[in-house]
Amino acid sequence: MALRGPKVWLWRWRRNPLKRRADEVEAWVVLGVWMLTVFVGVLAGMTVSRSVEDGLAHERVEWRPLVARLVERAPGTASGNGGVSRAEHVWAEARWTAADGSSHSGQVRVLAGSQAGSPITVWTDREGRQVTRPVTESQARVRAVLIGGVAGVCTAVVPLAAGRAVRRRLEHRRMDQWDAEWSRFGPMWGRTTG
Known part of the structure; x- marks a missing residue:
């Protein structure tokens, strides 16, 4: 289990003498993935929402x-009563x-x-x-927002999952590099100078 310190905002971009190139690449991958996820989700949601609303408006005009x-x-x-179920x-x-x-x-x-x-x-x-x-304008708006929201979330999962896969690959690569360096410097850890 990894030992974690207090949460520090924007730690990936702070100066640190121990930060490696892999850490910087991962920081930019994380930023890029989040920006792409938001962009793709919003774009897909708005496109589907507009398409649904246009289709329902077309039905209102033609039907x-x-x-x-x-x-x-x-x-x-x-039945004899006035209300009809x-x-x-x-x-x-x-x-x-x-x-x-x-x-x-x-x-x-x-x-x-x-x-x-x-x-x-x-x-x-x-x-x-x-x-x-045909549905009314307000019903069409609600339906379009719901369908657009679901489409946006489902579409945003794709770049998010791809980003997670890239981060996992970077993490494995970084761990392999640390293992290689530890095997090189680890034996010298217990030596004393005399």
């Missing part, structure tokens, strides 16, 4: 609500006509027991295919 009609009566029965919604077949005039059908969530022909709002893309409701 449109249409009125669909139930093809058949929805299974189940609705999510459990009272079921899947049912509906049809709609896209903006280009083509006919489409799909499964939609409706109140249990809804009658055939009941109007239902569905969201569609340019081709009339059913999509989910």
Whole structure:
């Protein structure tokens, strides 16, 4: 176990007669790795965040609500109370006509027991295919920040891991140099001059 003294800030750049070239190289490697890690993480996070936010804005512009009609009566029965729980919604077949005039059908969530022909709002893309409701601007911003943050952290791990590998290699090299020097000077340690 190594004996460590008190923590000294910027010790790698202080003057020290025992400091070797390997110590200086390691100091610059550490600085470079941290700067690269921060730069890569921030750049990746911002790029992914902007891409996600642009994609979600594109969906808000292109996806449109249409009125669909139930093809058949929805299974189940609705309860008599005024409030509707999510459990009272079921899947049912509906049809709609896209903006280009083509006919489409799909499964939609409706109140249990809804009658055939009941109007239902569905969201569609340019081709009339059913999509989910687009997220709002604030939801898109939160989603973009979260995804960008995860992407930034995951990307920053790469230079950090590479830097750790380089430092480990430098450490082994320095230990090998110390062993070589100790084997040369160690036998002279116990000699006395007479």
